[in-house]
Amino acid sequence: MQKSKQFKSGFVAIIGRPNVGKSTLMNQVIGQKIAIMSDKPQTTRNKIHGVYTSNDSQIVFLDTPGIHKRQSKLGDYMNTVALNTLNEVEAVLFLVDVVEGIGGGDRYIIEQLKKISTPVFLVLNKIDQVHPETLLPIIVAYKDLYNFAEIVPISAMNGNNVNTLLEQVSKYLPQGPQYYPDDQVTDHPEQFVVAELIREKILHLTREEIPHSIAVAIEDMKVQENGVVYIGAVIYVERDSQKGIVIGKQGSLLKEVGKLARRDIENLLGSRTFLELWVKVKKDWRNQERILKDLGFRHDV
Ligand SMILES: Nc1nc2c(ncn2[C@@H]2O[C@H](COP(=O)(O)OP(=O)(O)OP(=O)(O)O)[C@@H](O)[C@H]2O)c(=O)[nH]1
Numbered sequence: 001m002q003k004s005k006q007f008k009s010g011f012v013a014i015i016g017r018p019n020v021g022k023s024t025l026m027n028q029v030i031g032q033k034i035a036i037m038s039d040k041p042q043t044t045r046n047k048i049h050g051v052y053t054s055n056d057s058q059i060v061f062l063d064t065p066g067i068h069k070r071q072s073k074l075g076d077y078m079n080t081v082a083l084n085t086l087n088e089v090e091a092v093l094f095l096v097d098v099v100e101g102i103g104g105g106d107r108y109i110i111e112q113l114k115k116i117s118t119p120v121f122l123v124l125n126k127i128d129q130v131h132p133e134t135l136l137p138i139i140v141a142y143k144d145l146y147n148f149a150e151i152v153p154i155s156a157m158n159g160n161n162v163n164t165l166l167e168q169v170s171k172y173l174p175q176g177p178q179y180y181p182d183d184q185v186t187d188h189p190e191q192f193v194v195a196e197l198i199r200e201k202i203l204h205l206t207r208e209e210i211p212h213s214i215a216v217a218i219e220d221m222k223v224q225e226n227g228v229v230y231i232g233a234v235i236y237v238e239r240d241s242q243k244g245i246v247i248g249k250q251g252s253l254l255k256e257v258g259k260l261a262r263r264d265i266e267n268l269l270g271s272r273t274f275l276e277l278w279v280k281v282k283k284d285w286r287n288q289e290r291i292l293k294d295l296g297f298r299h300d301v
Pocket residue numbers: 016017018019020021022023024025125126127128129154155156157158
């Protein structure tokens with residue numbers, strides 16, 4: 001696929017009480033164009049629901065379950081984690097069911113949304129079930145409760161207006177990398193994002209000194225007994241001099257990369273993370289087919 005030079009990407013959270021159609025919407029989007037994820041349970045609190053890739057953008061949809069929970073000791077913690085995530089994403093899609101109307105679960109979520117500054121879309125789902133005239137009073141009732149960035153009525157089931165929703169979401173994305181390869185089927189959807197977040201920090205902190213000839217491979221990613229997600233990652237560079245730059249004086253640059261990447265990764269996964277980074281020189285790795293395959297993701301070659 002020919003990619004646009006102005007490629008845009010970002011994370012978008014889908015929230016809503018049970019049964020509003022979150023999975024149906026994902027399936028509808030997946031049916032159009034997507035990297036299909038495996039059904040294997042993921043180890044982290046937040047789940048990557050699906051990835052939509054077009055010629056000029058990529059949207060990574062996140063499921064942040066903590067936001068739906070009512071208050072309790074655990075609920076409080078889950079809630080903080082979920083709010084951190086919602087503050088970091090580019091947009092939040094708040095799905096509601098137009099047949100059911102506003103319920104206690106919706107009001108609870110709206111109260112939570114008042115604590116974040118991310119643009120929130122009101123996505124009115126199941127419009128195939130109601131007469132169009134009944135939509136307006138529902139919209140007015142929701143608008144009274146919250147200042148939504150966009151309001152989009154859809155039918156996740158038959159796909160009505162789902163393209164419009166995707167177009168609207170794209171407008172909220174900044175320029176960014178393609179986190180996932182096209183049409184990739186993977187058991188480890190989080191690993192692509194984690195690798196790309198680390199790579200992004202290195203490119204940012206080294207500016208022009210390090211060309212795009214670096215790659216990041218996630219060697220290990222597991223939940224430890226204390227609940228912390230351990231991630232071991234190797235940064236591949238092509239020359240010894242580049243290794244020195246990436247490590248920095250007394251390891252200072254690598255430490256900064258780790259700090260910035262870990263913050264983003266924790267928000268994405270919703271789990272505390274221990275990140276270990278190594279830098280290795282692999283001369284001419286770009287020409288070595290097997291290594292390319294091991295790395296398994298894009299790297300601006
Ligand atoms: N008529 C109609 N039904 C829909 C639509 N979207 C979803 N549904 C139905 O609503 C029910 C719940 O949909 P799900 O996609 O499972 O809802 P969910 O939000 O993922 O639910 P949880 O996983 O419990 O959070 C299913 O029976 C869907 O077929 C729609 O646009 N129109």
